[in-house]
Amino acid sequence: MARRSSDIIVGLDIGTTKIAAIVAEMVESGLDVIGIGTHVSRGLKKGVIVNIDSTVAAIKQAVLEAEGMSGCEISQVYVGIAGGHIKGVNSTGTVAIKDKEVRPSDVAKVLELARAIALPVDRHVVHVLPQEYRVDGQDGVREPLGMCGVRLEARVHIVTAAAAALQNIIKCCSRCDLEVVDTVLEPLASGEAVLERDEKDLGVALVDIGGGTTDIAIFTEGSVAHTSVIPLGGHQLTSDIAFGLRTPPHEAEKIKHRWGCALASMVSATETIEVASVGGRAPRVLSRQMLCRDIIQPRIEEIFSFVKAEITRLGCEDMLASGAVITGGATQLPGMAELAEEVLGIPVRLGMPKGVGGLADVVKSPAFSTGVGLVQYGASQQSLTGRTPSAPSRNSGGIFSRLRRVLSTAF
Numbered sequence: 001m002a003r004r005s006s007d008i009i010v011g012l013d014i015g016t017t018k019i020a021a022i023v024a025e026m027v028e029s030g031l032d033v034i035g036i037g038t039h040v041s042r043g044l045k046k047g048v049i050v051n052i053d054s055t056v057a058a059i060k061q062a063v064l065e066a067e068g069m070s071g072c073e074i075s076q077v078y079v080g081i082a083g084g085h086i087k088g089v090n091s092t093g094t095v096a097i098k099d100k101e102v103r104p105s106d107v108a109k110v111l112e113l114a115r116a117i118a119l120p121v122d123r124h125v126v127h128v129l130p131q132e133y134r135v136d137g138q139d140g141v142r143e144p145l146g147m148c149g150v151r152l153e154a155r156v157h158i159v160t161a162a163a164a165a166l167q168n169i170i171k172c173c174s175r176c177d178l179e180v181v182d183t184v185l186e187p188l189a190s191g192e193a194v195l196e197r198d199e200k201d202l203g204v205a206l207v208d209i210g211g212g213t214t215d216i217a218i219f220t221e222g223s224v225a226h227t228s229v230i231p232l233g234g235h236q237l238t239s240d241i242a243f244g245l246r247t248p249p250h251e252a253e254k255i256k257h258r259w260g261c262a263l264a265s266m267v268s269a270t271e272t273i274e275v276a277s278v279g280g281r282a283p284r285v286l287s288r289q290m291l292c293r294d295i296i297q298p299r300i301e302e303i304f305s306f307v308k309a310e311i312t313r314l315g316c317e318d319m320l321a322s323g324a325v326i327t328g329g330a331t332q333l334p335g336m337a338e339l340a341e342e343v344l345g346i347p348v349r350l351g352m353p354k355g356v357g358g359l360a361d362v363v364k365s366p367a368f369s370t371g372v373g374l375v376q377y378g379a380s381q382q383s384l385t386g387r388t389p390s391a392p393s394r395n396s397g398g399i400f401s402r403l404r405r406v407l408s409t410a411f
Contacts, residue, residue, distance in 0.1 A: 009382070010066070011374025012059070012077040012178070013186070014169060016044045016212030016235055017329065019058045021066035022363065022371040023074065024356065024379070031379055032358030033372070035070025037062040046212040046231045047083030049168040056175045063176060076179045078378040079169055080186040080370050081126060082213055085162035088227035090131070091117050094153045102135065102144045102152055110154040117158065124166050127159040127185055131223045142222065157224050159185050182381065186210075187217035187227060189373030192380070194327050194351030194366075195219065204322040206351070207307055207340070208369065209330040211235045214303055218316045226314045230306045234330030237299050244295045245286065251276045255291070256333070262300050263335030264293035297339065304343035311344075323347030329367035 009031075013020040023035035039062040043055030063074050093114030097106055115128045133141040134153040144152060166183060173180050190208045191200075200219040208215040214230040234256075241260075242252035259273045271288040311317060323346040326336060331350060340348040353363050353372035363372050 008070075008072055009375045009378040010074050010077045011189070011371045011378065012063075012079045012173070013368075013371040013374060014044065014049075014055065014059065014079060014172070015041055015082075015210055015329075015370070016047055016233065017041055018211070018367070019055075019062040020368060020371040021059075021062045021074070021077070022368065022375050023066050023070040023072055024372075024375040025358070026379055026382075027357070029357065031356045031375060033356050033360060033363055033375075034358050035066040035068075035072065036359060036362060036368075036371075037065030037067070037069065039065070041211075044212065046233075047210070047229075048085065048165050049172060052168065052172060052175075055172045059172060059176045059178075063178070075177065076181050077173060078374045079173060079180050079183050080189055080374055081161055081166065081169060081183045082186040082210065082215055082229065083161075083165060084213065084229050084231040085165050086126075086185065086215075086227065086229045087123075087160050089117065089158050089160070090155065090226075091115065091158055092153060092155050094151060097135075097149050097152050100148060100150060102147045102149065104145065106152055107133075107144060107154075110152050111156065114154045114156045115158055119160060122163050123160045124163040125158060126161050126166070126183055127157075127188065129157045129159070129188075129224045131155045131157055131225065132221070140221075157227065159188075159227055181378065184374055184377050185215075185217075185227065186370045187215035188224065189377050190215075190327055190351070190369040191217055191219065191224075191373065192376040193353040193355070193369045193373035194325055197222070199322040199325065202321040203316075203319040205307075205311060205316070205320050205324040205346075207324055207326045207328075209233055209303065209326065209328040210370075211329060214307065214328075216307060216310055218311070218314060218319065220316075220319050225319070226316060228310050228314065230303070230310065232303050232306065234328075237296060237330065240295050240299050241291070245275050245291070246278060247275050248278055256296070259288050259291060260296050260333045261288075261292045261335050262297060262333045262339045264289055264297050266335050267292050296333070300333075300336070300339055301343055304340050308344050320346055323349070325349055325351040327351035327366040327369040331366045 007026045011022045019039045021037040024031045039058045043051035093110045095110045132155045133144040135147045135149040187208045203220040206217045212233045216228040218226040242249045267289045337348045
C-alpha cells in the first residue's frame with residue numbers, strides 16, 4: 001500500500017558533531033520511523049553554523065541516506081535549533097473576553113499580547129509556550145476554551161534566537177531543496193521524545209548534552225517554565241582527551257567512545273589502553289583509570305556543576321520533584337547518570353527516545369532524542385492545525401532529485 005505524502009514527517013537535527021534526518025510515517029497506532037540518515041557535521045561550532053558549504057554538504061548526505069532507506073523524496077523538514085544565542089523569558093498578557101465565553105480568537109489574542117515584548121532587531125521569536133491561563137483570576141487553567149468570564153490572562157515562556165543564526169539554518173536547508181516547515185528548540189523536541197507526562201507535571205529538568213552545547217529545559221505543571229543553554233558539550237571532552245593524551249582529535253573521539261567512563265571508580269586500576277601519538281611517533285600504553293580520573297570525570301563534573309548553577313539561578317531547585325533526565329549523544333558514556341546524581345543532588349535517569357514504532361530499536365539511543373522528538377513535535381502540530389504538508393512523496397521524480405543532489409555534492 002502506497003504511503004500518502006501527508007502521512008510523512010521529517011525531522012532534521014543539525015548538530016555540532018552530526019547531522020541526523022529522521023523520516024516517520026503517521027499510522028493509526030502513532031508514528032513509525034521508516035528512514036534514518038546521519039553524517040558527520042563539520043560546519044558548526046557550539047550549535048551555530050560557521051561554514052555554510054560544509055553544513056549544506058553534510059545535510060545533503062544525511063537526507064540522501066534517509067531518502068534511500070525510506071524510499072521517500074524529502075522536501076519539507078522540521079529543524080532543530082540550539083546554541084548559546086538562544087534566550088528564554090517569561091511574559092504575561094491580558095484581554096477582555098469578547099462574548100463572555102473564551103473562544104479561539106480570545107486565546108490567539110492574549111498570546112499575541114503576551115509575546116509583544118521589546119526585542120532587539122537582531123532577535124527572532126521561535127516559540128511562545130503557554131504555561132498557564134487565568135479566567136477572572138482563577139489560576140491553574142490549562143485549556144480555557146469554553147470557560148465563562150470577562151478577563152483572560154496568559155502566562156507564557158518566550159524563546160528567542162539570533163535572527164542571523166536562524167536565517168543561516170533556513171539558507172542551508174534551502175540550498176538542499178528543503179523547505180523548513182518549522183524551527184523547534186532542541187530541548188523542547190528532546191522533551192517530546194524522552195519525558196513522561198507525570199514527570200512534566202511534577203517538575204523535571206531535561207538536560208540535553210550534545211556535541212557543542214548543553215541545553216536545559218525546566219518543565220513544571222505540564223509546561224515549559226525555563227530554558228537555558230550552556231556552551232559546553234561532548235566536543236570539549238574530545239578536545240581534552242586529545243590535548244591531555246597528545247593524540248589526534250579523531251583518535252581522541254575513538255578513545256572517548258571505546259574507553260571513556262564518567263566515573264573513574266567504575267574502572268579497574270589494571271586496565272590499559274593503547275594511544276596513538278602525533279607526528280608519526282610510536283603508540284603508547286596508558287592507564288584507562290588515569291584517562292577517566294584525570295580527564296573525563298573532571299570535565300563532566302564541570303558541565304553538571306554549570307547545570308546545577310543554572311538551575312539555582314533560575315530558582316528551580318525546589319520545583320524538580322521528578323529530578324532530572326539527561327539525554328544527548330554525550331550521555332552515552334557509562335556512569336553519566338550516577339555522576340549527575342552525585343553533582344546535582346537529585347534523582348537522575350538516562351532518557352531514551354520512546355513513543356515510536358518501525359525502526360524504534362535503531363533510534364533507541366540518546367543521540368537520536370532530538371531527531372525523534374522533532375518528528376513527534378511535527379505530528380502533534382499537524383494534529384492541532386490539520387496541516388497536511390506535501391512533504392515527502394513516492395514518485396519517479398524522487399529518483400532524479402536524489403541523483404541531482406548526489407551530483408551537486410560530488411562536484
